[in-house]
Amino acid sequence: MDAKPIIAPSILAADFARLADEVGAIEGAADWVHVDVMDNHFVPNLTIGLPVVQSLRKSVSIPFDVHLMITDPERWAPGYAEAGAYNVTFHAEACENPVALAKTLRAAGSKAGLAIDRDTPVEPYLELLPYLDTLLIMTIKAGFGGQKFLPEMLDKVRDVRRRISAKNLEVRLEVDGGIAADTIEEAAAAGADAFVAGTAVYGASDPAEAVRRLRALAEQARPSHD
Numbered sequence: 176m177d178a179k180p181i182i183a184p185s186i187l188a189a190d191f192a193r194l195a196d197e198v199g200a201i202e203g204a205a206d207w208v209h210v211d212v213m214d215n216h217f218v219p220n221l222t223i224g225l226p227v228v229q230s231l232r233k234s235v236s237i238p239f240d241v242h243l244m245i246t247d248p249e250r251w252a253p254g255y256a257e258a259g260a261y262n263v264t265f266h267a268e269a270c271e272n273p274v275a276l277a278k279t280l281r282a283a284g285s286k287a288g289l290a291i292d293r294d295t296p297v298e299p300y301l302e303l304l305p306y307l308d309t310l311l312i313m314t315i316k317a318g319f320g321g322q323k324f325l326p327e328m329l330d331k332v333r334d335v336r337r338r339i340s341a342k343n344l345e346v347r348l349e350v351d352g353g354i355a356a357d358t359i360e361e362a363a364a365a366g367a368d369a370f371v372a373g374t375a376v377y378g379a380s381d382p383a384e385a386v387r388r389l390r391a392l393a394e395q396a397r398p399s400h401d
């Protein structure tokens with residue numbers, strides 16, 4: 176494994192009235208900012224959509240990691256790529272043809288990610304890894320921040336890491352949900368190399384310092400060093 180860990184604070188735990196400032200607080204320390212889009216259909220929660228992402232994009236320069244927890248991603252996902260998102264991740268449970276949507280996203284200028292929710296096995300999706308830039312394993316049930324990390328999800332992370340290594344693929348393996356100082360090391364040791372953290376970053380008195388601490392823990396726990 177040679178990719179350096181990515182730390183992606185989730186603005187779901189930030190103050191939505193001060194979004195640009197909140198993203199500014201982690202710029203320079205974090206690699207990506209994670210933007211959770213929820214539609215109250217795919218998950219029973221509602222957050223922000225394209226207009227907010229478009230406005231925020233103009234105010235900050237850190238790469239956007241957009242996590243679409245929405246139905247009908249074929250209809251909406253390309254708009255986020257066109258708005259300048261670095262990576263756009265849609266859910267396997269919401270998409271009939273993930274390879275086609277991944278191609279559309281890449282053509283629209285972003286990386287393409289596929290997310291696997293808590294109750295979905297990853298095995299059927301391993302064959303799709305060559306068509307993806309990011310595979311996101313939920314370490315909670317998607318829908319809300321502040322939930323407890325589910326260590327049993329790391330079996331999926333290990334399965335994906337094994338396949339990425341065996342096929343020598345360039346795919347980011349991201350974990351999302353309950354990632355904090357007391358869970359990031361086991362996720363990194365299982366083979367994750369991108370870490371979403373909402374509460375652990377924006378619940379801290381110094382979000383940038385929280386990012387640096389998470390990064391140090393992830394670095395230490397990596398299965399192998401270059």
Ligand code: DX5
Nearest residue numbers: 185187318320321353373374
């Ligand atoms: C939940 C979101 C997560 C959320 C994580 O469905 O996808 O990105 O912000 O929040 P924490 O880090 O608090 O579990």
Ligand code: ZN
Nearest residue numbers: 211242351371
């Ligand atoms: Zn997320």
